[in-house]
Amino acid sequence: xxxxxxxxxxxxxxxxxxxxxxxxxxxxxxxxxxxxxxxxxxxxxxxxxxxxxxxxxxxxxxxxxxxxxxxxxxxxxxxxxxxxxxxxxxxxxxxxxxxxxxxxxxxxxxxxxxxxxxxxxxxxxxxxxxxxxxxxxxxxxxxxxxxxxxxxxxxxxxxxxxxxxxxxxxxxxxxxxxxxxxxxxxxxxxxxxxxxxxxxxxxxxxxxxxxxxxxxxxxxxxxxxxxxxxxxxxxxxxxxxxxxxxxxxxxxxxxxxxxxxxxxxxxxxxxxx
Numbered sequence: 001x002x003x004x005x006x007x008x009x010x011x012x013x014x015x016x017x018x019x020x021x022x023x024x025x026x027x028x029x030x031x032x033x034x035x036x037x038x039x040x041x042x043x044x045x046x047x048x049x050x051x052x053x054x055x056x057x058x059x060x061x062x063x064x065x066x067x068x069x070x071x072x073x074x075x076x077x078x079x080x081x082x083x084x085x086x087x088x089x090x091x092x093x094x095x096x097x098x099x100x101x102x103x104x105x106x107x108x109x110x111x112x113x114x115x116x117x118x119x120x121x122x123x124x125x126x127x128x129x130x131x132x133x134x135x136x137x138x139x140x141x142x143x144x145x146x147x148x149x150x151x152x153x154x155x156x157x158x159x160x161x162x163x164x165x166x167x168x169x170x171x172x173x174x175x176x177x178x179x180x181x182x183x184x185x186x187x188x189x190x191x192x193x194x195x196x197x198x199x200x201x202x203x204x205x206x207x208x209x210x211x212x213x214x215x216x217x218x219x220x221x222x223x224x225x226x227x228x229x230x231x232x233x234x235x236x237x238x239x240x241x242x243x244x245x246x247x248x249x250x251x252x253x254x255x256x257x258x259x260x261x262x263x264x265x266x267x268x269x270x271x272x273x
Contacts, residue, residue: 189239
């Protein structure tokens with residue numbers, strides 16, 4: 001997976017220098033050019049299969065098998081390459097940080113009247129007096145990869161706050177929220193900005209992500225924040241994908257939505273800071 005390299009090309013007598021970046025993560029392929037994503041594709045998707053069938057690679061055995069060589073192509077024109085770098089995504093950067101010790105709520109603070117407890121190695125959150133409530137980390141984090149299992153036991157809405165602030169005098173949280181939506185709308189994994197702008201990246205145009213979440217079961221969430229880039233996955237399916245520079249650091253928070261019908265569990269926290 002080429003993470004980044006510089007290429008210099010000569011077109012119609014004009015010398016151009018470009019900075020491409022290619023990301024291959026499972027079946028997801030992306031091409032970035034000078035900081036702008038210009039292409040995204042999912043290997044094996046219906047669109048992918050139609051494109052292959054109409055191309056010169058139709059019938060080519062082993063095409064896009066998931067493993068292969070990296071090649072540099074000139075295509076008849078002059079081109080120079082330098083600064084080639086590869087990052088193995090099976091060995092993520094950063095350091096591992098323990099968010100939950102499995103026995104206590106050390107390192108977390110309660111905001112609101114919901115009940116937060118440790119039960120059978122999980123964090124359980126359920127409504128108390130019915131106010132909007134959160135269990136927030138004491139520490140703040142900026143760029144990170146976070147994975148966590150989430151299981152809703154009632155149909156009430158909840159969510160996972162990332163890069164979020166805490167209001168004055170220990171008030172409610174505000175900032176980015178990764179949705180846990182047990183309603184028929186099914187926007188779990190979408191990106192919402194709590195107490196600010198509202199929906200930033202819902203899943204109205206992402207049917208595979210809407211189908212990925214399973215009510216009453218454990219769902220594996222993955223959140224990656226790098227600079228202004230926020231991406232989410234639910235049970236391995238890409239969900240939100242958004243660029244926003246408003247907040248680049250803040251607290252994590254486990255939300256128990258206001259009302260009377262929210263009971264949700266979290267476990268299996270894995271954070272690389």
